[in-house]
């Protein structure tokens with residue numbers, strides 16, 4: 001079995017040059033060489049304007065094909081370039097996961113008169129107005145697409161809330177009224193009910209909406225020959241919808257159609273409950289682990305490394321956890337800013353690439369660049385990816401027993417000759433730790449694969465090695 005690695009192939013500040021699909025196509029061979037086995041691509045459909053990252057979704061069926069919102073291409077390119085890129089990735093057996101934004105849409109083609117109640121942003125179950133009429137941008141007929149692929153037209157009754165009244169030119173959270181209409185159940189309970197995030201919030205209790213989204217999911221997976229999806233903003237979406245959506249898409253694409261959801265919550269208990277609600281049909285990003293990495297990077301030597309894996313989803317639900325260091329939302333300047341500091345990034349990537357649990361995700365910004373500024377981590381990431389492919393196999397034994405030096409060993413397996421490793425990080429001084437890599441390794445000479453330490457270690461009779469690590473650094477010990 002190959003050790004899979006997903007790469008998030010975008011960051012927030014990419015230029016609006018329509019070049020990403022072409023760039024990714026040209027990069028396919030290289031990605032496969034460094035050990036990337038799947039790519040998460042950004043929302044590939046028409047947003048409210050060309051330069052939008054894709055999360056302000058306008059038309060899910062316009063993959064850069066129609067003249068809508070004053071552009072044919074999206075920020076990332078045209079539909080033809082998108083398809084060609086996916087074909088190329090598949091040639092190198094790299095899977096493609098599309099970012100699916102089904103919680104909300106940006107404003108539509110025309111306004112409608114809509115009866116609403118305004119709600120308290122901090123307590124969405126509390127109305128702060130009587131019912132009144134607004135002019136909302138909730139009408140969509142997608143004139144540029146002219147019914148191709150779908151003749152579904154969106155109206156105010158397909159949404160549960162909206163954020164702008166064009167009559168009074170005023171923003172707010174306006175809950176749309178209607179028979180049996182309310183915020184959905186099965187969403188995060190922050191702010192009372194976190195169904196509404198922004199824009200026009202899709203009413204996932206409306207049967208026409210559910211049907212149309214399921215139809216789109218099957219269509220886009222077939223049209224682009226997708227291997228999976230990354231579902232955006234699922235804590236704002238009715239949980240049962242997500243489960244049923246995946247059933248619908250997998251009925252067409254097979255049960256191995258991959259899915260990971262963005263449930264941005266650092267509380268393990270909340271994620272546990274969610275996984276139960278959706279029958280573990282979707283992986284979740286390991287947000288609790290991300291926050292540990294962030295905190296460790298902020299506190300420096302004052303962080304107790306014994307806590308590094310506390311509450312990590314990868315520990316409690318190993319087969320449902322996508323581990324990551326940073327992403328387009330956590331990067332500096334983004335909405336959920338919590339960027340892991342540079343000094344700690346090599347250690348963080350060492351941890352997620354080499355540990356047994358979790359499906360690691362490499363962030364474009366950490367490998368290539370952010371806002372055109374080259375990442376300092378490219379080389380160490382390549383070394384760690386190589387270590388993952390060659391050595392990160394077999395059972396893991398943890399050594400999280402010291403506040404400033406921690407690590408684990410992987411015992412290796414029979415399928416991968418000479419596999420197994422000893423991983424150490426230090427957030428304080430230079431140091432060492434005696435770790436056992438197995439009696440069967442006695443007499444072997446091991447070295448640090450990252451090259452930060454020149455000394456070698458000979459494994460003793462009992463399988464122990466006294467492994468070294470530099471302060472504020474990581475070491476990956478493997479058989480020489």
Ligand code: CA
Pocket residue numbers: 103194195196197201202236237238
């Ligand atoms: Ca919602």
